[in-house]
Amino acid sequence: MKPGSEQISQKLKNAGMKVTPQRHAILEALYTLNNHPTVENIAEYIRKTHPGVATGTVYHVLDTLVQNGLVQRVKTDKDVMRYDATLENHHHIYSARTERIEDYFDNELDDLLLSYFQKKKLPNFDIDKITLQINGAFVDDSK
Amino acid sequence: MKPGSEQISQKLKNAGMKVTPQRHAILEALYTLNNHPTVENIAEYIRKTHPGVATGTVYHVLDTLVQNGLVQRVKTDKDVMRYDATLENHHHIYSARTERIEDYFDNELDDLLLSYFQKKKLPNFDIDKITLQINGAFVDDSK
């Protein structure tokens, strides 16, 4: 669930980052807008409370967050980057018709995959993480 | 394996597309450069034999190929689009350190996933296709 203001500051500190208002706001935005927001989504959201944050700063802060492991980029086949602050192991459900991307948590599946790839090693490759792209259609997505 | 020239023409015809030299060359490039090339990779490759093909044409042809189901876009967390002409069910192995993306075929895994999601339905979602993102490091990738 969504961390409070203190916890957000703590996360930044733990990652060895200075706690600036911009970083705090951007990380909070990521926890609030939990549907894999774009830079534009984030900029728009934080300007409600922090007007005057430059778009370049949002890009820069997100880069830093990614490098410090607090945020991940989401793989898509579109040309706009999307970000995800959920660090626990999870998968992504992609709508074929809209830009919607939902998280999917499933420990049973994770165990299944883990044991599968423990016995079936890939030659020449060390697996770090496996994420499912579940593609299809949400039944309530109109267009 | 890689289709011959005739088979490439036939694939275009089957998809209801006119067979132009550009389309033929681009589709052939995709089968030859089988490591999920970018538009630049493709343009560079086909200009060896077909100089003067405009970059805009490559984009346009790739779009058409995607729409007619002969080619798929590959999901990445980079801002350069990559393409894949392999239509059989397969997964992708992503290098954490380089731009390398390899195909991974595994029928046993596909069956496992199929049966798993047959019993474990996702509410509100019709699954079309599931692709694994296998992230990690190739042991022989230097950088």
Added chain:
DNA sequence: CTCACTGCAAAGGTTTTGCAGTGGG
């Protein structure tokens, strides 16, 4: 022949970069 496709170039949108000024530790 005709209409879809291509070439070319300009425009659009996203992301990166550079530099001066500011503020968190």
Added chain:
DNA sequence: CCCACTGCAAAACCTTTGCAGTGAG
């Protein structure tokens, strides 16, 4: 106080678009 961070704006990229000319069926 100092260095990292931010704001601003320009630049760099990738991709899309518009239009006139060409060629596949």
